[in-house]
Amino acid sequence: MRIILLFMWTIVSCTSKDKANQDNVTQKSSVMINVVDNSEAFSDSIVVVSIPNIGILKWNNITSKIEKDDLYRDVLSHFEENKLLLAEGINDVSETQAIACGRKGKLLVGDLVFLLIMDITNMPNPIQSQLDVYEMGCPYPVSYFEVITKDRLGISTRVKAYLQEH
Numbered sequence: 001m002r003i004i005l006l007f008m009w010t011i012v013s014c015t016s017k018d019k020a021n022q023d024n025v026t027q028k029s030s031v032m033i034n035v036v037d038n039s040e041a042f043s044d045s046i047v048v049v050s051i052p053n054i055g056i057l058k059w060n061n062i063t064s065k066i067e068k069d070d071l072y073r074d075v076l077s078h079f080e081e082n083k084l085l086l087a088e089g090i091n092d093v094s095e096t097q098a099i100a101c102g103r104k105g106k107l108l109v110g111d112l113v114f115l116l117i118m119d120i121t122n123m124p125n126p127i128q129s130q131l132d133v134y135e136m137g138c139p140y141p142v143s144y145f146e147v148i149t150k151d152r153l154g155i156s157t158r159v160k161a162y163l164q165e166h
Helices: 002-043 070-077 079-089 109-120 144-150 152-165
Strands: 046-051 055-060 095-099 106-108
Touching (some): 046 109, 079 152, 106 109, 109 152, 144 152
Antiparallel strands (some): 046 055, 095 106
16 A cells, blocks of 8 residues: 555656646746847847047947947048047047947947048058958958957057158
């Protein structure tokens, strides 16, 4: 008689544990879905980026480009007086909320400053690497931001030299 009762208690106990495990799996699945939803919402936004001593810009995480609005025009109107400060800003490694195709992780302030200078000037590209492979729909070549990161000081120096002459 005792064996039968023990056997029945084991079946009930295992069934309860299986039910608890199924509940845990269900809860973990719903958390994972929420994380994916949050990352998609983040990538669909326009973020405001402060460039120290220069101004504020808006970056479009969808197009991976600087928004050319009133904030951009304000920075543009003061470009001549701030261009050497901007060149130094390429060295700023502060992380922003901006993301871009072709870069793993978030853009740095210096990345955005470099893109701004390249957008405003007719300067020849100061990156001393041949980058000619593009992902579909991305305005920047593959490894573009990695090259900037590896040669940030050299790029800043070449940009500053160019801007002093022009």
